[in-house]
Amino acid sequence: MKFIPTAIADAFEIEIDPRTDARGLFARTFCAETFAARGLASVYPHCNISHTAKRGTLRGLHYQDAPKRDAKLVRATRGTAFDVAVDLRPHSPTYLRWAAVELSAEKRNAFYIPAGCAHGCLSLTDECELFYQISEVYDPALDCGVAYDDPAFSIEWPFAPAFISERDATHARYIPAPRGTQP
Numbered sequence: 001m002k003f004i005p006t007a008i009a010d011a012f013e014i015e016i017d018p019r020t021d022a023r024g025l026f027a028r029t030f031c032a033e034t035f036a037a038r039g040l041a042s043v044y045p046h047c048n049i050s051h052t053a054k055r056g057t058l059r060g061l062h063y064q065d066a067p068k069r070d071a072k073l074v075r076a077t078r079g080t081a082f083d084v085a086v087d088l089r090p091h092s093p094t095y096l097r098w099a100a101v102e103l104s105a106e107k108r109n110a111f112y113i114p115a116g117c118a119h120g121c122l123s124l125t126d127e128c129e130l131f132y133q134i135s136e137v138y139d140p141a142l143d144c145g146v147a148y149d150d151p152a153f154s155i156e157w158p159f160a161p162a163f164i165s166e167r168d169a170t171h172a173r174y175i176p177a178p179r180g181t182q183p
């Protein structure tokens, strides 16, 4: 695996290191020891999938709040998605910044999003499927969201979403915390 830094501290694009032969390829997509050695979440009690039928569908941005803030390891298993993380950690040097990774089943890459960041994605193809490894069990009472077009982040999406859920179209504006405060 190759860990490529992004604009957000501790968030990485992860590329595979395929072993190829006449049959095709084999590659490791996760290693608990490697992730732990890098200080990344290495235990994922929940794995999820999302299937998005139409190009231009925006999901998110979501995060699970304290005390169960969750890290996510996300990859596309069908199609392509513009995947975005926003740093919501007031103590982070990249607080309020965003980072994007184009995930595709063809590239077989992944996006590691640390706890304390929000995650959203815009499908770039029809029939886009994502696979999530989540470092915390889901708690609906802690399920929070921020708006994809919040001026606090100014995310540069490749195009405006054509489809979005009622929930994701109505997230409240984010009120930045004083920098340096603990979450």
Ligand SMILES: Cc1cn([C@H]2C[C@H](O)[C@@H](COP(=O)(O)OP(=O)(O)O[C@H]3O[C@H](C)C(=O)[C@H](O)[C@H]3O)O2)c(=O)[nH]c1=O
Pocket: 046, 048, 050, 059, 060, 061, 062, 063, 119, 120, 121, 138, 165
């Ligand atoms: C995360 C989760 C959700 N749900 C239920 C809650 C809703 O009734 C339904 C769909 O959930 P949600 O509206 O959060 O799905 P998306 O809008 O696709 O959000 C997803 O995509 C964005 C980009 C993310 O980062 C979220 O982690 C991920 O949930 O599944 C569960 O039952 N268990 C779970 O672990």
